[in-house]
Every structure is written in structure tokens, then in C-alpha cells.
Amino acid sequence: MVLTVADMNRLEQAARVSMSGFQDPEAPASGSRHFHPMLHFAAVVLVAAVVLAAAWHLT
Numbered sequence: 001m002v003l004t005v006a007d008m009n010r011l012e013q014a015a016r017v018s019m020s021g022f023q024d025p026e027a028p029a030s031g032s033r034h035f036h037p038m039l040h041f042a043a044v045v046l047v048a049a050v051v052l053a054a055a056w057h058l059t
Contacts, residue, residue: 015043
């Protein structure tokens with residue numbers, strides 16, 4: 001199975017939505033939310049792995 005750019009965009013958006021409730025307890029209570037780049041990458045990889053596993057079982 002080949003993931004298209006649109007698929008990757010949907011995966012990234014799903015990762016952002018899933019991480020929207022995350023708050024760092026040591027972060028100041030400011031209006032802007034900045035996530036650690038590795039945390040964002042890990043979320044995208046996790047979502048991609050779940051999608052690939054589901055696709056593998058469907059074929």
C-alpha cells in the first residue's frame with residue numbers, strides 16, 4: 001500500500017487533533033501551544049503505524 005500526500009496530510013491532522021488535549025505541566029499558562037518536535041513526530045509515526053496495520057489486515 002502506498003500512502004499519498006493526501007493520506008499523509010490526513011495522518012498529520014489526526015495526530016494534531018489527538019494531541020490537542022496534551023499540556024505540559026511545567027509549561028507557562030500562555031495562549032500559544034508549542035509541542036516538542038519529537039513528540040509531534042512520534043504521534044505521526046504512531047498514527048501511520050496504526051493505519052498501515054489496519055490496511056495490512058484488510059488486504
